[in-house]
Amino acid sequence: MEKEMLYPVINACRTEQKLDGMWQFKFDALGVGGHEHWPAGLPQAQEIPVPASFNDFFTDKDSREYTGDFWYARHFFVPAAAQGRFVGLRFDAVTHRAAIYVNGQLIRRHEGGFLPFVADVTAAVHYGADNLVVVQGNNELSREALPAGDTVTLKNGKKMARPFFDFYNYSGINRSVHLLTLPQQRITDYTVNTTLTGDAAQVAYTVATTVPGTVTVTLTDAAGTVVAQGEGAEGTLTVAQPHLWQVRAAYLYTLTIQLQAAGQLVDEYQDSIGLRTIAIRGHQILVNGQPVYLKGFGRHEDSPFAGRGFDQNVEAKDVALMAWTGANSFRTAHYPYAEEVYQMADRAGFLVIDEVPAVGFKMAAASFLGGLDQSFFGGDWIKPLYTKHLDQITDMIRRDKNHPAVLAWSLLNEPDTCDDRSVPYFKQLFADTAALDPQRRPRTFTLSEDDTITTSKDLQFPDFYLLNRYPGWYHYAGYALSDGEAALRAELDQWASSGIDKPIVFSEFGADTEAGLHKLPSVMWSEEYQVEVLQMFSRVFDSYPFIRGEQVWNFADFQTVEGTMRVNGNKKGIFTRDRQPKAAAFYYRQRWLALPLNF
Ligand SMILES: CCCN1C[C@@H](O)[C@H](O)[C@@H](C(=O)O)C1
Numbered sequence: 001m002e003k004e005m006l007y008p009v010i011n012a013c014r015t016e017q018k019l020d021g022m023w024q025f026k027f028d029a030l031g032v033g034g035h036e037h038w039p040a041g042l043p044q045a046q047e048i049p050v051p052a053s054f055n056d057f058f059t060d061k062d063s064r065e066y067t068g069d070f071w072y073a074r075h076f077f078v079p080a081a082a083q084g085r086f087v088g089l090r091f092d093a094v095t096h097r098a099a100i101y102v103n104g105q106l107i108r109r110h111e112g113g114f115l116p117f118v119a120d121v122t123a124a125v126h127y128g129a130d131n132l133v134v135v136q137g138n139n140e141l142s143r144e145a146l147p148a149g150d151t152v153t154l155k156n157g158k159k160m161a162r163p164f165f166d167f168y169n170y171s172g173i174n175r176s177v178h179l180l181t182l183p184q185q186r187i188t189d190y191t192v193n194t195t196l197t198g199d200a201a202q203v204a205y206t207v208a209t210t211v212p213g214t215v216t217v218t219l220t221d222a223a224g225t226v227v228a229q230g231e232g233a234e235g236t237l238t239v240a241q242p243h244l245w246q247v248r249a250a251y252l253y254t255l256t257i258q259l260q261a262a263g264q265l266v267d268e269y270q271d272s273i274g275l276r277t278i279a280i281r282g283h284q285i286l287v288n289g290q291p292v293y294l295k296g297f298g299r300h301e302d303s304p305f306a307g308r309g310f311d312q313n314v315e316a317k318d319v320a321l322m323a324w325t326g327a328n329s330f331r332t333a334h335y336p337y338a339e340e341v342y343q344m345a346d347r348a349g350f351l352v353i354d355e356v357p358a359v360g361f362k363m364a365a366a367s368f369l370g371g372l373d374q375s376f377f378g379g380d381w382i383k384p385l386y387t388k389h390l391d392q393i394t395d396m397i398r399r400d401k402n403h404p405a406v407l408a409w410s411l412l413n414e415p416d417t418c419d420d421r422s423v424p425y426f427k428q429l430f431a432d433t434a435a436l437d438p439q440r441r442p443r444t445f446t447l448s449e450d451d452t453i454t455t456s457k458d459l460q461f462p463d464f465y466l467l468n469r470y471p472g473w474y475h476y477a478g479y480a481l482s483d484g485e486a487a488l489r490a491e492l493d494q495w496a497s498s499g500i501d502k503p504i505v506f507s508e509f510g511a512d513t514e515a516g517l518h519k520l521p522s523v524m525w526s527e528e529y530q531v532e533v534l535q536m537f538s539r540v541f542d543s544y545p546f547i548r549g550e551q552v553w554n555f556a557d558f559q560t561v562e563g564t565m566r567v568n569g570n571k572k573g574i575f576t577r578d579r580q581p582k583a584a585a586f587y588y589r590q591r592w593l594a595l596p597l598n599f
Pocket residue numbers: 165166167365368414448468508553570572
């Protein structure tokens with residue numbers, strides 16, 4: 001579990017410098033970097049941008065598909081004034097694992113390619129001088145790591161990723177790197193939890209610090225007016241006539257936390273927070289006590305050139321396009337996204353289902369992508385996997401817990417819940433994660449087509465259900481679409497008569513579509529057919545009141561492994577990979593803008 005997850009800020013007590021740009025880069029297929037002293041500097045290196053995946057910058061297939069160790073390096077200067085402070089290097093994400101060296105010294109290792117970690121370099125840096133940071137990365141997949149997969153070795157000796165998931169294994173320093181200097185006596189975390197009482201909001205807060213001291217908390221509104229203050233490492237702020245954070249009508253306050261020691265201000269941290277409540281009541285998902293119907297997308301962090309590297313330009317475009325369609329939510333399929341994504345969702349009023357990369361926990365998925373066919377939860381990899389799974393859920397919640405946009409936590413995508421051996425795993429997971437979120441938001445996971453109300457052994461665990469269903473594509477496709485509608489309705493009739501009174505959200509449904517392919521009457525892969533499939537789902541959703549959301553798969557076309565079922569990636573996007581609309585984008589704009597928000 002990472003101790004310090006606070007997003008970097010610059011203020012009177014804290015400094016931050018981004019180390020983004022061109023870094024030295026070198027593959028290490030033979031694994032010689034360690035004993036050839038690469039931690040002290042990379043010989044004959046090339047250059048790769050950070051943040052970005054390294055894959056798409058190459059013109060040869062061996063490099064694009066490279067699986068194994070890879071090294072990054074760059075120089076950075078630490079001011080003399082930093083002496084006596086905590087000096088850290090914060091990596092927002094290195095996919096999938098990393099060892100960090102500074103001036104040739106191993107500082108730390110980290111496992112997990114989608115969450116931040118801080119390397120404490122206080123004792124390793126030269127002050128008022130130049131320093132060298134070297135990152136030893138690795139992108140190999142295994143059944144005891146997240147996301148799950150295999151790494152195979154070809155006859156020519158080259159390693160190849162064999163993902164049990166349908167997104168490209170983009171790798172590298174995918175998000176920003178920050179040089180932080182912080183007070184030794186500092187704020188390390190905070191929590192907020194809002195309840196609404198009549199015409200006031202009660203904001204319970206806690207503040208964690210490295211030393212006991214005097215903590216003061218100030219809440220100011222968007223105009224900068226102080227609306228509440230508190231003293232002490234925990235307490236409750238009362239906000240009269242609060243301006244609530246609403247779906248697609250966001251309002252953010254600024255929370256300022258100050259730590260004083262011996263009468264001196266030693267640290268300060270400020271963040272934007274939204275006052276809102278989230279609950280599930282029967283079949284309803286409630287925000288501020290009002291039912292909300294989720295309209296939106298399963299997404300990926302994916303774009304040409306940067307691959308899975310975070311690109312603020314792409315995210316700004318995606319937020320604009322989601323707003324244009326009338327969407328109000330998305331799921332971070334199939335891994336936690338960059339923190340800036342949640343900050344933008346906070347400001348835009350989108351609801352987010354936040355998902356860890358527990359994807360591929362089903363050998364059928366592997367066989368879907370050409371893998372094996374045996375029980376995933378019966379494997380001898382489960383014990384080490386569980387440790388990493390719980391660790392990454394813990395860190396995801398620690399990182400994202402204060403975002404008003406975060407509605408729920410998705411703990412897995414499409415695990416094999418038809419196997420009795422999954423039950424102890426889920427029982428332990430839901431017990432171990434029950435108290436991680438101070439706001440106790442709902443926890444869930446997505447159910448594949450195999451995992452139905454009659455076959456799944458784990459339906460007692462989720463607080464609401466996420467269904468991934470593909471009639472019209474993987475079965476009942478083409479002219480048989482009407483059979484697909486009948487089969488979907490038959491399944492939902494079972495849910496209706498089951499007595500289960502939890503909401504259902506459709507988290508995946510759709511059809512691969514080649515933009516610009518038109519056919520009248522329709523044919524699979526045409527834009528017309530994609531709209532027909534989505535219209536079918538809309539008819540069904542509108543027939544069952546316990547369906548409380550539709551998140552179509554996918555927001556945009558995205559890169560996957562090569563295969564007979566992929567045409568240079570997955571084409572189920574409502575938008576193309578360069579973010580241009582298919583006919584389905586106009587369909588959803590017309591449907592979602594006409595749907596009332598609260599119903
Ligand atoms: C069959 C697995 C469910 N779902 C997972 C998602 O990652 C894939 O992209 C999607 C698809 O096949 O388009 C299917």
